[in-house]
Amino acid sequence: MRGNPKFRQLPGVDELLCDERIAVLHDRLAREFIVTLVRNRLADIRNLVSTGGTSPSFEEIVDAIVTEAHDATNVSLQPVINATGVILHTNLGRSPLSAEALQAAELASRGYCTLEFDLARGRRDSRQTHVERMLCLLTGAEAALVVNNNASAVLLALSALARRKEVIVSRGQAVEIGGGFRIPDVMRESRARMVEIGTTNRSYIADYEQAINPRTAAVLRVHASNFRISGFTHLVSLEEMVELSRQHDIMVLDDIGSGCLIDTTEFGLDPEPRPQDSISAGADLIFFSGDKLLGGPQAGIIVGRSDLINKLARHPLARAMRIDKASIAALSVTLIHYLKGEPLQKIPVLRLISAPLEEIERRADRWAKFLGEPARVIAGHSVVGGGSLPGGIIPTRVVAVRPAGRVGIDKLARGLRQHEPAVVARVEKDALVLDPRSVFPEQDDALLKAVRESLGRQPL
Ligand SMILES: *Cc1c(COP(=O)(O)O)cnc(C)c1O
Numbered sequence: 001m002r003g004n005p006k007f008r009q010l011p012g013v014d015e016l017l018c019d020e021r022i023a024v025l026h027d028r029l030a031r032e033f034i035v036t037l038v039r040n041r042l043a044d045i046r047n048l049v050s051t052g053g054t055s056p057s058f059e060e061i062v063d064a065i066v067t068e069a070h071d072a073t074n075v076s077l078q079p080v081i082n083a084t085g086v087i088l089h090t091n092l093g094r095s096p097l098s099a100e101a102l103q104a105a106e107l108a109s110r111g112y113c114t115l116e117f118d119l120a121r122g123r124r125d126s127r128q129t130h131v132e133r134m135l136c137l138l139t140g141a142e143a144a145l146v147v148n149n150n151a152s153a154v155l156l157a158l159s160a161l162a163r164r165k166e167v168i169v170s171r172g173q174a175v176e177i178g179g180g181f182r183i184p185d186v187m188r189e190s191r192a193r194m195v196e197i198g199t200t201n202r203s204y205i206a207d208y209e210q211a212i213n214p215r216t217a218a219v220l221r222v223h224a225s226n227f228r229i230s231g232f233t234h235l236v237s238l239e240e241m242v243e244l245s246r247q248h249d250i251m252v253l254d255d256i257g258s259g260c261l262i263d264t265t266e267f268g269l270d271p272e273p274r275p276q277d278s279i280s281a282g283a284d285l286i287f288f289s290g291d292k293l294l295g296g297p298q299a300g301i302i303v304g305r306s307d308l309i310n311k312l313a314r315h316p317l318a319r320a321m322r323i324d325k326a327s328i329a330a331l332s333v334t335l336i337h338y339l340k341g342e343p344l345q346k347i348p349v350l351r352l353i354s355a356p357l358e359e360i361e362r363r364a365d366r367w368a369k370f371l372g373e374p375a376r377v378i379a380g381h382s383v384v385g386g387g388s389l390p391g392g393i394i395p396t397r398v399v400a401v402r403p404a405g406r407v408g409i410d411k412l413a414r415g416l417r418q419h420e421p422a423v424v425a426r427v428e429k430d431a432l433v434l435d436p437r438s439v440f441p442e443q444d445d446a447l448l449k450a451v452r453e454s455l456g457r458q459p460l
Pocket of ligand 1: 149150151152177181222223224255256257258288289290299300386
């Protein structure tokens, strides 16, 4: 290798480190990491040259190292103004936290806290104590357990309760939620054997009954969070499942997806399954997310029978899936909003969903007036999204921007995404669409400034 004459033309590590543009990288990167970048770059070039490629010039090598150093030290997670109208947008971080929840998370993280410590007795305690009583009071459950997210909650329960046993699922509910969460795969990982019954569109209680045998551990209901089957359909109710399972001494496990505690029909939406309804129907364990319609931090919440919750808490996987202190703190304050009867005032996603159309229209009018010629207010639909309420659309007023001439819609969208703060909007066939419903009113001015600048107008 060393004998290859082409390698002799490559700059040395020290030569590159002395280059002025690389030397100033010390501002953002410690020397040892600059050396690593330089060495990696030279190794890549040697590979390239030995397979017949030509070496880049000295300047190009320096450029590449400088770019990598900037990329490596860039804080890429940044805030976004969500003008898409999708309220629970998984790619944009699902539910924003209330000011109080955020403050609790900060306090818990800033210094030490009573995460697993009982101040009165001066001894170790469980982190679950901070939320368990609240969850029981809100849902009517005997016990509760909180883990990292809902996918892990379901995996934990199946692993702890149904390993090497059978779990019955309707074919219409052996679904994929997105992001790789597929019920059949989760079953396989837990070593539970999935027994599918019925057909995609119809299942009856008799289908469940026929599938029960001495190896059956549970029936699992999964909420079809992100799609709707309509037409010739039949689904077995939770009450029927509970009645059957009691006759055969098996469990009813209920993955309701979004942990919605309020009645969504008040906002003209479809009913969303609520944990308290599943508890009163008699389900043994119920699973839901903390950061969907509940409006809290990422979490997987399990409520139900205390003997089962105890088994889950003692399972080794529970430790691997445990929730962190900032999330526990934010979740407890989010739950307090419900307990105080103030969820619609305090919880951001519920504030957005329940914002009256007149208020949205007023803001849309102001936006359009400010933006002038290419902007117009038209009727549209906001989407709840995020794996809840598949038919969940809410009437809204959007501002459609049809940029004239040189600034195309895509170019405008790109300009908004690269703006600081970034704005993400909906690109439709003939317009860029901005929905005030998913934008917090205090962000209006920043959004308008971004659109104006991206349209190529003078900044204000
Ligand atoms: C969203 C969803 C999940 C996954 O929840 P995460 O909190 O994202 O892990 C599981 N089941 C159902 C029915 C869902 O809607």
